[in-house]
Amino acid sequence: xxxxxxxxxxxxxxxxxxxxxxxxxxxxxxxxxxxxxxxxxxxxxxxxxxxxxxxxxxxxxxxxxxxxxxxxxxxxxxxxxxxxxxxxxxxxxxxxxxxxxxxxxxxxxxxxxxxxxxxxxxxx
Amino acid sequence: xxxxxxxxxxxxxxxxxxxxxxxxxxxxxxxxxxxxxxxxxxxxxxxxxxxxxxxxxxxxxxxxxxxxxxxxxxxxxxxxxxxxxxxxxxxxxxxxxxxxxxxxxxxxxxxxxxxxxxxxxxxxxxxxxxxxxxxxxxxxxxxxxxxxxxxxxxxxxxxxxxxxxxxxxxxxxxxxxxxxxxxxxxxxxxxxxxxxxxxxxxxxxxxxxxxxxxxxxxxxxxxxxxxxxxxxxxxxxxxxxxxxxxxxxxxxxxxxxxxxxxxxxxxxxxxxxxxxxxxxxxxxxxxxxxxxxxxxxxxxxxxxxxxxxxxxxxxxxxxxxxxxxxxxxxxxxxxxxxxxxxxxxxxxxxxxxxxxxxxxxxxxxxxxxxxxxxxxxxxxxxxxxxxxxxxxxxxxxxxxxxxxxxxxxxxxxxxxxxxxxxxxxxxxxxxxxxxxxxxxxxxxxxxxxxxxxxxxxxxxxxxxxxxxxxxxxxxxxxxxxxxxxxxxxxxxxxxxx
Numbered sequence: 123x124x125x126x127x128x129x130x131x132x133x134x135x136x137x138x139x140x141x142x143x144x145x146x147x148x149x150x151x152x153x154x155x156x157x158x159x160x161x162x163x164x165x166x167x168x169x170x171x172x173x174x175x176x177x178x179x180x181x182x183x184x185x186x187x188x189x190x191x192x193x194x195x196x197x198x199x200x201x202x203x204x205x206x207x208x209x210x211x212x213x214x215x216x217x218x219x220x221x222x223x224x225x226x227x228x229x230x231x232x233x234x235x236x237x238x239x240x241x242x243x244x245x246x
Numbered sequence: 247x248x249x250x251x252x253x254x255x256x257x258x259x260x261x262x263x264x265x266x267x268x269x270x271x272x273x274x275x276x277x278x279x280x281x282x283x284x285x286x287x288x289x290x291x292x293x294x295x296x297x298x299x300x301x302x303x304x305x306x307x308x309x310x311x312x313x314x315x316x317x318x319x320x321x322x323x324x325x326x327x328x329x330x331x332x333x334x335x336x337x338x339x340x341x342x343x344x345x346x347x348x349x350x351x352x353x354x355x356x357x358x359x360x361x362x363x364x365x366x367x368x369x370x371x372x373x374x375x376x377x378x379x380x381x382x383x384x385x386x387x388x389x390x391x392x393x394x395x396x397x398x399x400x401x402x403x404x405x406x407x408x409x410x411x412x413x414x415x416x417x418x419x420x421x422x423x424x425x426x427x428x429x430x431x432x433x434x435x436x437x438x439x440x441x442x443x444x445x446x447x448x449x450x451x452x453x454x455x456x457x458x459x460x461x462x463x464x465x466x467x468x469x470x471x472x473x474x475x476x477x478x479x480x481x482x483x484x485x486x487x488x489x490x491x492x493x494x495x496x497x498x499x500x501x502x503x504x505x506x507x508x509x510x511x512x513x514x515x516x517x518x519x520x521x522x523x524x525x526x527x528x529x530x531x532x533x534x535x536x537x538x539x540x541x542x543x544x545x546x547x548x549x550x551x552x553x554x555x556x557x558x559x560x561x562x563x564x565x566x567x568x569x570x571x572x573x574x575x576x577x578x579x580x581x582x583x584x585x586x587x588x589x590x591x592x593x594x595x596x597x598x599x600x601x602x603x604x605x606x607x608x609x610x611x612x613x614x615x616x617x618x619x620x621x622x623x624x625x626x627x628x629x630x631x632x633x634x635x636x637x638x639x640x641x642x643x644x645x646x647x648x649x650x651x652x653x654x655x656x657x658x659x660x661x662x663x664x665x666x667x668x669x670x671x672x673x674x675x676x677x678x679x680x681x682x683x684x685x686x687x688x689x690x691x692x693x694x695x696x697x698x699x700x701x702x703x704x705x706x707x708x709x710x711x712x713x714x715x716x717x718x719x720x721x722x723x724x725x726x727x728x729x730x731x732x733x734x735x736x737x738x739x740x741x742x743x
Contacts, residue, residue, distance in 0.1 A: 140426060147419055156415060163422045167429060174433045199438075203381060207425065210388045214418060217392060221399070221411045228404055237408055244404070 132173035139166035151235045153222040157215060164211040168204045175200030250297040253290040254322050254330070254376050255307055260287065261369030268362045276358035280341070280365060287368065288334040295327035304741045306378065315442055321378040321517075325585070325738025329375050329509060335720070336501050336592050337368060343600035343713040344494030347607075351401045351492045360400055360494075367393040367498070371506045380428045380518065381438050383510055387424065387474070391417045394503045397495040398487050409486035416473055416483050423470030430463045431518070440517040451523050461527055464519055468511065468529050475507040477533075477570055478540030481563045485551075488559035488599075496555070497599040500562045501592035508569055508588060512581065515573070516742035525576040534574025534664060538671045540567025545678035553613045554606065557682060558598050561639065564675060565591045571668060572654055575661050578739065583653035585735045590638070590646035590724055597717040598635040604628025604710065605690060608699050615686070620694040624701045629690055631714040636683035638721055641676055646724035651676065653732070 127134055143166055146159025175197045183195035222232065229237050264283045268276040298304065304323035311317070341364065352360060370390040377383050391414070399410040432438055434456055435446035450456055473480045488496045515524045524530060544563030551557040565587070572584030602613075608624035609617045622629025638645035651672065658668035704711055724731065 140422075144419065144422060147415060147422075153411065160418055160422075164425075167422070167425050170426075171429050174429075200432075203429070203432075206381070206385060210385060213392065214388065214414070217395060218411075218414055218418075221395075221407060221414065224407050225411060228407070234408070234411060237404075241404055241408055 130173075133170055136166045136170035136173060139163075139169065142166075151233050153218075153225065153232045153234055156234075157218050157222070160218065161211065161215060164207065168207055171200040171204050171207075248297065250293055251305055251307055251322075253294045254320055254327075254372070255309065257287040257290045257330075258320075258369050258372045258376065261365050261372060265362050265365035265369065268358060268365055271358055273355075273357040276361040277345075280361040281338070283365060284334050284338045284341075284368065287372070288331060288338070291327055291331040291334065294322060295324070295331055298322060298324050298327055314439065315437060318382060319378040319439060320376045321440070322376060323738055323741040324734060325741065326375050328734055328738065329588075330372055332589055332592065333371050333375070333502055333506075334368070336596050337364070337498060339713055339716055339720075340494050340497035340501070340596045340600065342709060343596075343717075344492060344497065344603065346707070346710065347493050347603055353402065356400070360397070363393045363396040363400070364498070367397070367503070371502060374506045374510050378440050378517075379438055380431070380440060380443070380514075384421070384425055384428055387421055387507070387510070390503060390506060391421065391474070394499055397499065398491045400495070401490070401492045403490065405486055405490040409483055409490060412483035413487050416476075416480055420470045420473035420480075423466045423473070425470075427463050427466030427470060430459060430466070434459060434463065440513070443518050444520055447518070447523060448520060451520075460523075461529075464524065464527050465529050467514055468533060471507050471511040471514075472533065472536070472570065475504040475511075476563060476566055478536050478543060478563060478567055481540070481544070481566075484563060485547075485556045485559040488562065489553060489556040493599055493603040496559070497596035500559070500599065501596040504562075504566060505588050505592055508566075508573075508584075512573065512585065513742070515581075516739065521578075521581075521743065530574050530576050532574075533570045534576075534668075537567045537570030537572075537574050538667060540564060541571065541671050541675040542567075542678070545675055545682070549678060549682045551682075552615060554602050554615065554618060554686060555599070555613050557686070558595070558602060561598075561679070561682070562591075562595060564679070565595065565639075568650070568654065568675075571671070572657065575657055575664055575668065577657055577661050578736075579653070579657035579660055581739060582732065582735050583650060583657045585739070586653055586728070586732060587650040589731070590650045593646055593717070593720050593724055594635050594638045597631060597714075597721060598639070600710075600717065601628045601632040601635060601714060604702075604707075604714075605632060608702055610699055615689055618686075618690055619692050620690070620697075622690040623693065624697070624699055627704070627707070627711045627714050631718055632690065633687050634718050634721060636687050638725065640680045640683055644722065644725050646721050646728070649725055649728040649732075 140163055143159045143163025147156050147163060150156050177196050180194060180196045183198045225237060226232060229240060264279055268279050304321060307320040309318040366389060370386040373386040374383060395410050395414050398406055398413060435443045437443045476484045488500055541564050544560050544567055548557045548560035551560055569584045569587050572580045604625045605618055605621040605628050606613050609621050638647040641647045641651040654672060658665050
């Protein structure tokens with residue numbers, strides 16, 4: 123178990139980061155900190171994927187010197203998944219930030235709990 | 247290859263293109279494009295459903311040139327076609343019913359954006375229903391979330407923006423877990439296509455290798471999708487989002503968006519993990535317990551609520567609980583009951599939202615119960631429709647809700663271990679449902695002495711009244727001729743494996 127953890131330290135780090143990001147997104151009440159948590163969480167997943175796709179001593183699958191064997195190259199699919207994932211996480215971050223701006227303009231605070239409290243008082 | 251086999255892929259692409267084109271159109275044109283689009287997609291899916299029923303077997307449509315283990319695929323069976331067709335019908339009716347309200351509530355000159363979002367939402371729902379590739383499913387889950395967030399926010403007031411922020415946070419937690427689950431499953435099996443993953447998962451589970459990672463993967467994906475579809479402890483965003491957004495959004499969100507995720511979960515259970523392996527894992531009991539809790543606590547919150555829209559929203563929490571209870575039973579009958587309840591709840595909840603807006607409009611726009619007194623006399627059509635919806639939710643024969651409760655009870659009897667809690671909670675929840683829905687119906691039919699507000703007749707709201715009649719007919723069809731639909735669902739579920 124311990125030895126496995128040591129050889130797969132990249133994955134272990136990714137999991138710890140995922141937990142940190144998840145906790146931040148869930149528990150922080152400041153919206154900007156929540157968005158930072160979101161980005162840590164997403165990046166941890168990409169780290170995990172990149173770590174899984176890489177094979178020690180091999181190169182990216184671009185044929186330059188005529189080597190055709192699959193054994194010479196790493197698995198390119200996780201890299202593709204990472205790219206797609208980055209596009210998705212950029213767009214949701216942008217959306218979250220725009221919501222944050224709107225809330226800030228209305229209530230002059232970034233604290234989501236305080237905003238809820240004020241909404242209750244308004245009784246809209 | 248037959249021409250019909252192209253239709254599902256074409257309908258997804260049509261929706262995406264319509265979304266792009268609508269963003270450059272004026273409001274009226276965008277609305278026209280949207281209506282024509284939904285009608286076209288409905289027709290295409292009806293053709294596909296006829297074709298699949300005729301051939302009697304599911305087909306796979308390869309997207310692009312690459313064959314099975316590498317390329318991207320669409321898989322079309324009976325249940326997928328039927329769901330897509332049903333989603334289109336509900337979306338069309340919800341949009342027609344809320345059209346007049348939309349013009350009042352959305353800023354002038356921004357209405358066309360509403361139709362852009364609707365087109366994108368439809369495309370993502372269709373893709374979730376049809377796709378055979380897990381990563382594509384993840385991408386469309388995110389598109390669905392973004393579109394739904396826009397639908398909440400398009401009516402600008404403090405409540406909706408806060409609700410949208412909470413909705414996004416919960417959804418992002420859910421999709422983070424789903425993505426992690428998909429990545430781990432890819433690492434365990436080396437595939438992204440559902441059918442290939444299932445083969446590998448069967449081998450892994452037979453050899454007993456990677457038992458714990460597999461369990462973690464199943465947990466991550468189930469819990470992620472449960473969070474996104476507002477299962478009980480994760481429903482905090484729901485009442486505000488459904489209660490204060492414009493009425494078509496509320497109807498579409500409650501009846502389609504959350505159902506899309508649940509349908510994806512059912513697909514994952516059958517086509518990725520395999521029903522037996524999923525049943526053997528303990529996750530299924532977790533879903534069962536939270537489903538039961540949702541059924542009770544959702545109804546209790548609904549009873550306490552003094553705002554009719556928020557009451558209907560809390561009722562959604564209870565109904566989502568029903569669906570997860572059916573999934574959690576771990577039998578084919580429970581699953582079929584859940585799928586039927588997806589249909590029945592979608593038809594009834596959108597009806598209730600659309601009818602409630604008619605009632606609040608004749609009460610000076612107030613949603614408080616005290617102002618709603620006698621509203622059914624002022625708007626007769628909405629009053630009758632709301633009564634039909636309430637009866638269906640409570641589970642009175644003739645309407646769809648009765649059939650789904652009957653199916654749940656039958657499924658519960660077949661499962662020895664879970665029979666007692668399921669039946670008891672089903673009973674309690676039905677009583678609680680009856681309390682808050684009948685309270686509302688009695689309230690709207692209580693006559694008032696002096697009429698403060700104007701009455702509305704058929705002439706003022708032709709389109710609205712026709713929509714309401716369509717909703718009632720849909721509900722009664724589901725309730726009266728349920729046997730062919732249940733057969734269809736069972737055939738579709740059998741086709742999954």
